[in-house]
Amino acid sequence: MLKLMCKEFIMDFLSDYLDGTLTPDVITALERHLQDCEPCVAYLNTYKKTRELTGRAGRAEMPTEMKVRLREFLLKQLTKGK
Numbered sequence: 001m002l003k004l005m006c007k008e009f010i011m012d013f014l015s016d017y018l019d020g021t022l023t024p025d026v027i028t029a030l031e032r033h034l035q036d037c038e039p040c041v042a043y044l045n046t047y048k049k050t051r052e053l054t055g056r057a058g059r060a061e062m063p064t065e066m067k068v069r070l071r072e073f074l075l076k077q078l079t080k081g082k
């Protein structure tokens, strides 16, 4: 079973997930990850909302607020537990 780290989820798959361009395998892994990862769910919701606000203009530039949140999120993920 494919297992994802938060960083991979956010950096590699999130936008493809919302675009619906992933393979079923990856989608299953993502949804499994989301089931027990609250931070990623929160992040996904924020990301979705931002995309709605910025419209469906394809590959729009990531808003500054998103960048800040993303950095905070990743930092938290990287520094917790160990």
Ligand SMILES: [Zn+2]
Pocket: 005, 006, 007, 009, 033, 037, 039, 040
């Ligand atoms: Zn996660």
